[in-house]
Amino acid sequence: MDLEKVVCYCQNVTNGMIKEAVDGGAVTLEDVQAATGAGTVCGGCLENVRRLVDQFVSERQA
Numbered sequence: 333m334d335l336e337k338v339v340c341y342c343q344n345v346t347n348g349m350i351k352e353a354v355d356g357g358a359v360t361l362e363d364v365q366a367a368t369g370a371g372t373v374c375g376g377c378l379e380n381v382r383r384l385v386d387q388f389v390s391e392r393q394a
């Protein structure tokens with residue numbers, strides 16, 4: 333995965349910033365929204381952000 337890739341254009345949040353939020357303790361989409369602001373403006377990225385959160389959470393627990 334390209335961690336430099338922007339997933340949320342409204343807030344300029346990258347894949348790596350989602351990963352950092354999860355590594356920092358975020359577990360749910362809402363946690364990551366609070367930590368990064370991703371998905372809090374137009375909402376168009378929400379499905380992508382949710383998928384990343386799920387992936388990083390499962391990787392962290394693996």
Ligand code: FES
Nearest residue numbers: 340341342373374
């Ligand atoms: S692209 Fe993420 S809130 Fe708009």
